[in-house]
Amino acid sequence: MSAPIxxxxxxxxxxxxGPDGRFTAVRxxxxxxxxxxxxxxxxxSGSGKSTLARMIAGLATPTRGTVHVDGRDVHRLLATRAGxxxxxxxVQMVAQDTTSSFDPRRTLRDAVATPAVxxxxxxxxxxxxxxxxxxxxxxxxxxxxxxxxxxxxGGQRQRFALARALVVRPRLLVCDEVVSALDxxxxxxxxxxxxxxxxxxxxxxxxxxxxxxxxxxxxTSLMVMRAGAVVESGPVESVVTAPAHPYTRQLIAAYRGxxxxxxx
Amino acid sequence: xxxxxxxxxxxxxxxxPSPDQVDGSVLAVEGLRVRYPGASAxxxxxxxxxxAAGxxxxxxxxSGSGKSTTGLAVGGLLPRDAEVTAxxxxxxxxxxxLMAPGVLPRRRPDVSMVFQDAMTCxxxxxxxxxxxxxxxxxxxxxxxxxxxxxxxxxxRRVGLDDTVRVLGSRPYELSGGMRQRVMIAIALCSRPxxxxxxxxxxxxxxxxxxxxxxxxxxxxxxxxxxMLMISHDIDLCAxxxxxxxxxxxxxxxxxxxxxRLHTAAAHPYTRGLLASVPTLAGAGAEWLSAIPAPTGESGGCDxxxxxxxxxxxxxxxxxxxxxxxxxxTADVLAAPGAAAPAVPPPSLREISLEExxx
Numbered sequence: 302m303s304a305p306i307x308x309x310x311x312x313x314x315x316x317x318x319g320p321d322g323r324f325t326a327v328r329x330x331x332x333x334x335x336x337x338x339x340x341x342x343x344x345x346s347g348s349g350k351s352t353l354a355r356m357i358a359g360l361a362t363p364t365r366g367t368v369h370v371d372g373r374d375v376h377r378l379l380a381t382r383a384g385x386x387x388x389x390x391x392v393q394m395v396a397q398d399t400t401s402s403f404d405p406r407r408t409l410r411d412a413v414a415t416p417a418v419x420x421x422x423x424x425x426x427x428x429x430x431x432x433x434x435x436x437x438x439x440x441x442x443x444x445x446x447x448x449x450x451x452x453x454x455g456g457q458r459q460r461f462a463l464a465r466a467l468v469v470r471p472r473l474l475v476c477d478e479v480v481s482a483l484d485x486x487x488x489x490x491x492x493x494x495x496x497x498x499x500x501x502x503x504x505x506x507x508x509x510x511x512x513x514x515x516x517x518x519x520x521t522s523l524m525v526m527r528a529g530a531v532v533e534s535g536p537v538e539s540v541v542t543a544p545a546h547p548y549t550r551q552l553i554a555a556y557r558g559x560x561x562x563x564x565x
Numbered sequence: 566x567x568x569x570x571x572x573x574x575x576x577x578x579x580x581x582p583s584p585d586q587v588d589g590s591v592l593a594v595e596g597l598r599v600r601y602p603g604a605s606a607x608x609x610x611x612x613x614x615x616x617a618a619g620x621x622x623x624x625x626x627x628s629g630s631g632k633s634t635t636g637l638a639v640g641g642l643l644p645r646d647a648e649v650t651a652x653x654x655x656x657x658x659x660x661x662x663l664m665a666p667g668v669l670p671r672r673r674p675d676v677s678m679v680f681q682d683a684m685t686c687x688x689x690x691x692x693x694x695x696x697x698x699x700x701x702x703x704x705x706x707x708x709x710x711x712x713x714x715x716x717x718x719x720x721r722r723v724g725l726d727d728t729v730r731v732l733g734s735r736p737y738e739l740s741g742g743m744r745q746r747v748m749i750a751i752a753l754c755s756r757p758x759x760x761x762x763x764x765x766x767x768x769x770x771x772x773x774x775x776x777x778x779x780x781x782x783x784x785x786x787x788x789x790x791x792m793l794m795i796s797h798d799i800d801l802c803a804x805x806x807x808x809x810x811x812x813x814x815x816x817x818x819x820x821x822x823x824x825r826l827h828t829a830a831a832h833p834y835t836r837g838l839l840a841s842v843p844t845l846a847g848a849g850a851e852w853l854s855a856i857p858a859p860t861g862e863s864g865g866c867d868x869x870x871x872x873x874x875x876x877x878x879x880x881x882x883x884x885x886x887x888x889x890x891x892x893x894t895a896d897v898l899a900a901p902g903a904a905a906p907a908v909p910p911p912s913l914r915e916i917s918l919e920e921x922x923x
Binding site for chain 1: 627628629770771772773774775797798799837838841842843844845847848849850852853854855856857858905907908909910911912913914916
């Protein structure tokens with residue numbers, strides 16, 4: 302395994318321009334992610350957590366601020382072909398909507414093997430072996446890989462999306478609501494696999510979810526987002542047992558089964 | 566007596582009094598079965614349940630377990646080519662026509678449904694006011710003026726006090742939580758006898774979900790209607806209902822009082838579901854418990870390929886006895902935690918290709 306990753310987020314912000322003018326989705330945020338840490342990013346819909354994650358992964362362009370991976374500016378890196386290879390070799394993202402994240406015309410084996418060849422420089426034979434290992438890790442029957450995305454159930458497609466990310470053995474894995482669409486009975490299996498991958502490979506994770514207990518299980522620390530800004534962060538245990546922000550307290554109370562009034 | 570498969574309205578509403586009218590049930594189904602065209606197996610098999618006025622019953626299970634199909638069958642909203650049969654099917658004591666193939670689905674007058682995705686269920690081009698008034702006028706015969714007054718009343722009842730703005734808004738102009746409240750108002754304003762709520766809060770985050778469920782159950786209780794709640798969230802179900810029906814592969818495998826769910830559930834699948842819900846208390850665990858992935862095997866007990874208790878006996882379908890459909894109830898109750906243990910995941914570094922599932 303290569304050296305642990307270091308991600309520095311500095312004054313990172315994003316605005317969208319809509320019919321009602323400029324809307325700030327992410328207010329300028331500064332923090333760091335070190336190799337081996339797993340950050341759980343939680344918050345309600347519209348809090349800006351997906352936009353922040355997409356900018357860190359390099360899939361959205363910041364309006365302000367920078368992301369540095371191992372000291373190099375991600376959005377400058379992405380401007381060149383060699384830089385893109387280097388970046389996607391280190392950082393992979395899995396999104397919730399797996400229907401739109403696969404090319405409908407290609408087989409899943411093709412989709413999963415391509416990053417292993419293009420990014421890791423493996424031969425076809427090596428790449429296929431790595432695909433098989435990754436599929437076995439995710440309990441995916443190899444026969445399914447010869448089908449196309451539309452032949453699979455949502456749960457199977459979600460596993461293939463994880464396979465495509467894990468096949469390059471990324472040093473930072475960004476997961477955006479990856480288990481939200483799965484049945485609770487299989488969520489545990491996927492969460493165990495993700496946590497184990499991070500432990501075995503020393504990989505960092507940014508785990509975006511609105512589900513607090515699952516996020517708390519996977520993560521080493523939590524960041525709570527509201528209205529585009531991180532309002533609370535810290536080790537999982539301290540955030541869960543001694544939440545400081547009213548929103549965090551309300552969220553935790555909801556999971557303890559004692560709903561409190563929402564301050565609007 | 567097996568009811569014929571007939572089109573809507575084929576059974577006269579003034580039919581002779583049936584036994585259903587004596588028992589005072591809001592919903593009575595027995596042996597309900599649905600088969601989709603081209604499917605090798607029934608989507609739901611032999612579903613039986615009775616709901617009295619005020620009853621709140623939950624249907625829980627994984628995707629594909631048949632819980633939504635059951636809700637749609639009761640609501641009369643299955644696709645036109647689905648094949649529906651039942652030994653008995655009555656709402657408020659009146660035998661209901663089952664849908665015939667090729668007949669357009671039609672809303673049952675005494676039944677309202679609340680769905681997960683309010684964005685696609687509400688008409689995108691009409692204002693909330695128009696949609697609420699249409700239902701009020703259709704269902705209760707209110708005049709134009711009455712409907713206008715009551716539409717605003719209903720919005721206040723679901724906690725949307727800014728009635729003028731909401732009535733004039735189209736669905737996309739409201740937040741997800743507000744849309745869900747609007748859908749609850751539309752569902753209840755027609756004074757239904759039965760409310761079917763299919764994943765009513767799955768699009769909302771945890772605190773909003775509990776608020777919306779509290780609102781829905783309060784309004785259902787006030788109106789004296791019965792509620793059939795469909796959800797994959799077994800704890801949310803138990804919190805807001807009196808009785809939980811657990812479905813697996815199209816059958817009811819367990820029926821248990823909500824307050825006794827955690828102590829008395831005796832089916833390995835129910836136990837597995839309960840154990841796999843991540844909790845804050847369990848967030849510090851090394852590994853989470855889970856049920857093995859489905860294999861698609863069937864015949865006999867459908868759960869047997871994923872079940873730790875399975876024996877040869879499970880090749881034969883167990884009956885639903887004392888609320889549980891399992892041959893190994895006693896073993897499960899003796900060690901409830903064993904149904905879904907926390908198993909360490911495989912190592913990706915040392916994965917063996919011999920372990921690849923066929």
